[in-house]
Amino acid sequence: MSLFESRAEEIERVETPRVQILFYRVGRSTLVTRAAGHPELEHIERLIRRSEDLIARMGVIDVVHDWFEITGYSSEIRPRMAPWAKKTSAQHRGIHIGTASSLVRMGITMVHLFSGAPVHAYATLSELEKAMTEVLANPP
Known part of the structure; x- marks a missing residue:
């Protein structure tokens, strides 16, 4: 299973006709999401x-997002995320986001530029998994 899902705790699933999201924690301080849809x-x-x-x-x-299957997102999301990311940037050691979508990458860049949060984007699942392995090997 990818992104250490076999070690998942505090699992929560959200499924609607437009989106499927899995939230879970790995280790003491790493939140993981895997999302598909909109x-x-x-x-x-x-x-x-x-x-x-x-x-x-x-x-x-640390937060690790597998967003490779996101097809787009609501226009309300970026204006909500950017101020929150800025407010909490000191509490995020790293925000690691995997996506192949140019739209999602643009949103990531905008949030990073506005907030200064430690956001890192990855183009492949293997790159994201490597980053997560490093995060878990060196917890805060």
């Missing part, structure tokens, strides 16, 4: 809640 604002709110819960427990976290 996320809406409510899905990002869930991601924010999950991140804030883990930040409250651990102080600093």
Whole structure:
């Protein structure tokens, strides 16, 4: 299974006609998502809640997103994510996002430029898995 799903804890699945998202934690402080389809604002709110819960427990976290199967996203997401990423950038040791979508990559770049959050983009699943292996080998 990819992205250490076999070690997953605190598993949560969201499935609607437009999107499928799997949230889970690996180790003490790494939040992982795997998403397919077209996320809406409510899905990002869930991601924010999950991140804030883990930040409250651990102080600093890593986040790994397998977003290779995202086809697009709601226009409301970027204006919501950018200020939140800026507010919490000190609590994110790294935000690792895998995507092949130029639209998603543009959104990642905009959030990074606005927030200064430590965002890293990966073009392949193997690159993302390597980054996650390094994250788990060196926890905060």
